[in-house]
Amino acid sequence: MLKRRKNLSPEAPEFCALSNCMAVISGAWSPNVIWHLRGGPRRFSELKQDIPPISSKILSARLKELGERGVLLRRVCDTSPPSVEYSLTELGHELVVALQAIVEVGHKLKSR
Template identity: 75%
Template sequence: MALKVRKNHSPEPPEPCMLTHCMAVISGAWAANVIWSLRGGPRRFNELRGDIPPISAKVLSTRLSELEGRGVLSRNVQPTSPPSVEYALTDLGAELVPALQAIVDVGHRLKGRDHA
């Protein structure tokens, strides 16, 4: 016997769906970690690799390029010898930090519940 499909009583998402749009901005492996690491200020590539030990150089490079393209972070070449590059959050990137903080807070509560 087939189950009856129930009506979804959740409100319809606005068009276009802002949740989907926002999640696309921070999508990709380690993207949220990169944003999280930059919340304290500009970081260089190797500093970010140290902040996120499991990330490979290739994935970090890809994620930095994607996040820059989405307007989440800026890439600034420093006039040093040899030249160095610093990455920093843009205003949009900074707006994402409280949302990521809320996710971290829920994660702590879930972890506490799982160990209880």
């Protein structure tokens, strides 16, 4: 005989805050890109050095996606040769708070 448990899942049925936020930071290396922009604007090649395993293709794709999602801004600087700077929007900075929590768990895991 199979005992039944109440379906006590306490989340709203139609909209899930977790998926809601995860959708914004989804995509390979997205969290890392946001994280490395937290201290101020950075350029394409700087980000590529910050995150050594990322390829140009993927970095390029993420920067475009995160721009479309309103997480960061792309600014072309009028230098010669022109350089491109990426910086977090306000939304981006809100995400950093969540990433901070993940980083803290990451440190715990390392020390354990």
